[in-house]
Amino acid sequence: MATSLAPLRVGICGLGTVAQGVLRLLSENASSIALRAGRPVEVVRVASRRARPGVDLGAASFGTDLRALATDPDIDVLVELIGGEELALELLETALKAGKPVVTANKAVLALHGDALMALANVHRTTLGFEAAVAGGIPVIVALTRGLAGNRVRWLAGIINGTSNYILSAMTSAGRRFADALAEAQALGYAEADPTFDVEGIDAAHKLTILSALAFGTRFRFADVYTEGISAITPEDIEFARQLGYRIKHLGIARDTGHGIEARVHPALVPAGHMLASVDGVMNAVLIHSNAAGDTLYVGAGAGALPTASAVVADLIDVARDTAGPPAPDPDVDQRMLGIEDIVSAYYLRIPALDRPGVFARVATVLSEYEISIEAAVQRAEAVHRDDGGPWVPIIIVTQDVPERVMNEALAAVQALPDVVGQIMRIRVADLGHD
């Protein structure tokens, strides 16, 4: 069969868990991969700053010179799995300039330098594969760039950070506070010692930058992605949301509004009956709403050595089949990015107020002055456990749609009421309706 063709010679920079997963997959699944790729896919070189004597490299040779590997004439494709930004970028640029296809799982480098890298790949008539950079083992890049290629994407919404989803799931199922759920996630290896990248939404914003660029054909605009993490969410918010028929999820949302692109990462209320609401633990999910296929949902493991390696190997098989990578965005059709103040959303509000007659009416009056309608409110909010003390109760309101700019002004006015005795919590409601 076709496997008598010359093998694709792979060089891997990095020898962490994902690189080891790639080595293992290419070895264990060699025959089915060769069948699908039309020829064998073999790792011939591995470069890493430090050796790992216990790792089985198969027939590959080992070296410590990462830069030399990027231009090594004996490899057909470079896989960059060292992480970090500067050196990874240099390696990718060097290989692309040498006309070599590259495959990377590096979401940060793509989010920050994706335009330059795609342009370089185009100029040197080669390809840049990054299925592994978003949502691990879920083939969402190929879904966007091939499966849905005939569609115009209207919006997408994803649970794209497993750490945050694990923490919110634990807070929801066990009533834990954020700090306790984080400590548990750290003990289980689901969160880093410094969890900032995950829980403050930066990792999700990197991934959303990539999804948004592919979905709308725009440039990679990480700096324009509004980013808000989950550290301010309390178990009380989760409980009030539950009473109102919602779950709280950390979403990345990108939308073509017709007058610009929204891209934002923040906690959001999701209707409890929606499939996104039941994606729990470290699972990832991306919901894509497009003008022909309608809603399509992709769910799976968003991280982990083998799921990520699965995506890297998919890109290598594409290279072996001599397939063009995702097209570079056309700079001529770049679209305006909207700021967070430009979005329109419904909002969940938790307003700490003195427990005295007429307080709800005074809050509602201020909101009505800004033409903000109330969709729902939690009655008897004082029945919910609070450990913050004080002779006051939270007023819980879900509004109808309103521009964030207007909501900000209204909240400043509500905050100034003498009845309001603490910082107002505001969580956006995910709009998962059509168009």
Added chain:
Amino acid sequence: MATSLAPLRVGICGLGTVAQGVLRLLSENASSIALRAGRPVEVVRVASRRARPGVDLGAASFGTDLRALATDPDIDVLVELIGGEELALELLETALKAGKPVVTANKAVLALHGDALMALANVHRTTLGFEAAVAGGIPVIVALTRGLAGNRVRWLAGIINGTSNYILSAMTSAGRRFADALAEAQALGYAEADPTFDVEGIDAAHKLTILSALAFGTRFRFADVYTEGISAITPEDIEFARQLGYRIKHLGIARDTGHGIEARVHPALVPAGHMLASVDGVMNAVLIHSNAAGDTLYVGAGAGALPTASAVVADLIDVARDTAGPPAPDPDVDQRMLGIEDIVSAYYLRIPALDRPGVFARVATVLSEYEISIEAAVQRAEAVHRDDGGPWVPIIIVTQDVPERVMNEALAAVQALPDVVGQIMRIRVADLGHD
């Protein structure tokens, strides 16, 4: 940009709703499609046995000679959307023999003649695209053949017939009987006047044949797919299953057991908390368990003009980018297909028995003689509404795993008990655990 290249000239056989969807999509999304395809994709010819004066064909010319279109030198690719078997097969073969790539949504032709068509495409160095043949707008073919190409698929389970899923959903949510739910589906246009293909599982078996061939690299073996429909399911079964923590779904299941391939379509109990259980109405879903990515789930519209057109256009864009289609299965690695008697499953049993002392013990004793263990049973089954009269009650049992061959023998023995007064109902429990 790249759009200055020559357009891909498309000829479409058929002018039904899907063909109209393809025309509309290629027109409405022309610029984004040209960007992703690297060149414009234009319909230049449409052939249909009868004209439809109201349909906007754009710049395409119309004819009634389908066979002439298959070899027309002015088209680069043939899209077959006439349905049916013999003429569709002839058109596909003719175009492939002329070296033209073809795109089809015809699951029946693929399930029955997929091997011959793929071989023909290989010999003539062209491609056969059929993303639209399975699960409509969900890009599950590209997920299997590209996104998960580095994996070995262990098993997959899909809700791949919207009509059956709509009927079961209506029976579940509204307690309707099969005949009433079918009539409602027919009134809403979700079921054909002759619903046999859908409700008896033939359509699902066509799709499972395709998924199984791609997942395991085997031939297209429709004749070996065990097929059982939903017409025997009663609202009582749905209610008993609910009490035991399950939903009843119509699944297509294919599994590489290590000693052969199982492929079967039948109603199945799915744990109520599993995401497949909440895929309701006409939605489709495919869950793929593979050795690196783990569980990945794909959900969306499985039918409809625009979702199906979305998949056809995805294939056309692949052709425009000069991408190789899915690889043909290697006949040398074809695997043994297992019969339904070879599967191992847990079973839901509804046993109509006389309401007298010791009857449950006598049934359990027979099962134990066949080494079949009872996982769960519904107590107080007589409390559930029955409209079949008679002085007897259903005994409801869920067993542990047992080979179907053994279960068949055990059921014959149980059926022969003097206590058992009616036909035993047996529904398999879906094993959605790992490996």
